[in-house]
Amino acid sequence: MTEQGEQISELVARLMRDVPDFPQPGVLFKDFTPLLGDGAALRQVVDDVARRRQGTVDVVVGMEARGFIFGAAVAYALGVGFVPVRKAGKLPAGTIRADYTLEYATASLEVHRDAILPGQRVLVMDDVLATGGTAEATCRLVESCDAEVVAIEIVVEIDALRGRDRLAGRDVHTLLHV
Numbered sequence: 001m002t003e004q005g006e007q008i009s010e011l012v013a014r015l016m017r018d019v020p021d022f023p024q025p026g027v028l029f030k031d032f033t034p035l036l037g038d039g040a041a042l043r044q045v046v047d048d049v050a051r052r053r054q055g056t057v058d059v060v061v062g063m064e065a066r067g068f069i070f071g072a073a074v075a076y077a078l079g080v081g082f083v084p085v086r087k088a089g090k091l092p093a094g095t096i097r098a099d100y101t102l103e104y105a106t107a108s109l110e111v112h113r114d115a116i117l118p119g120q121r122v123l124v125m126d127d128v129l130a131t132g133g134t135a136e137a138t139c140r141l142v143e144s145c146d147a148e149v150v151a152i153e154i155v156v157e158i159d160a161l162r163g164r165d166r167l168a169g170r171d172v173h174t175l176l177h178v
Helices: 003-014 039-053 065-079 133-144 162-166
Strands: 017-020 028-031 059-063 080-085 096-102 106-112 122-129 148-157 172-177
Touching: 003 039, 003 162, 003 172, 039 065, 039 148, 039 172, 059 065, 059 106, 059 133, 065 080, 065 122, 065 148, 106 133, 122 133, 133 148, 133 162, 148 162
Parallel strands: 059 080, 059 122, 122 148, 148 172
Antiparallel strands: 017 028, 080 106, 096 106
């Protein structure tokens, strides 16, 4: 890891807190609100991702809900569009759907049918990579639009849950491993 990468990793670690038993008993929730509340730190995280992806993507996709925050900020920094991927039933127009499993439940994600164009180069952005279900389902949604997932950017990866295994063969970059 580069010195700059180590600094970003330390910054994220310092401004993240663990919340036990949320959203249900046995789950350790990675809370990013302290990072989001620190403007200088948020800028450093967004700038780090933008430097790495400048000129390589046409659109950024972020998953509900914290992926919206990081993804929209990165899209703005890159000067490209942002596409939200939402939980089932939350988008108002025609959608494409993908089902997936989490460490504590099963769920579905949707994207508007016309939000990602064929041939677009897509950056998938999320806050936490746990079991990999959300990221994998999002990649399937992107590819069902005949677009290319160029990379996946994650703020924190929970290594013990092995979510990266579900993303084998993909360019996955994580700012902090825990």
